[in-house]
Amino acid sequence: MAHQIIQPEGWAPAKGYANGVLAQDGTLYVGGQIGWNGAQVFEHHDFIGQMEQALRNIVAIVEAAGGAVTDITRLTWYVTDKKDYLARQREVGEVYRRVLGRHFPAMTMVVVAGLIEDEALVEIEATAVIAGADV
Structure with missing residues (x-):
């Protein structure tokens, strides 16, 4: 099956992985x-700032593939601090709506002991379905 690596223009190269396929x-x-x-x-x-950036990164990759926020079908969140996430629900909602609007795909939230990048507090992966994609 053919596929295309998606890398937003101007981003540093991903090393050992692809930002999007x-x-x-x-x-x-x-x-x-x-x-x-x-x-x-x-x-x-902080969690909120990193969450917003991670969501903006996802949007950039979806758009680089020719899609839109509404094409996102799934988000899987990995957070390192459950208490921080729960304590900041209002801010989480505000940031989410600012970046993704009122589009709510299927989601999973997983609390993890740590992430590969020591400074990272959240990691979010996504799946989208882009109609008319030309690979």
Whole structure:
């Protein structure tokens, strides 16, 4: 099956993984995005800031594949601090709506002991289905 690697323009190259893989059937698999920017630099050191950046990264990959936020069908969240996440639900909702609007795909939230990047507090992976994708 043919597929295309998706890398937003201007982003630092992914090393040992792909940020996105678009399959021939239009399914886009977005690798786990953390709270660093396209240059792989953390601008935020708190959960909310990193969450917003991770969601913006997902949107950038979906758009680079020719899709839109509404094409996202699944999000899987990995968080390192359950208490911080639960204590900041209002802010989580505000940021989520600012980035993804009122689009709510299937979601899973998993609490993990840690992430590969020591500074990362959240990692989010996504799946999208992009109609008319030309791979």
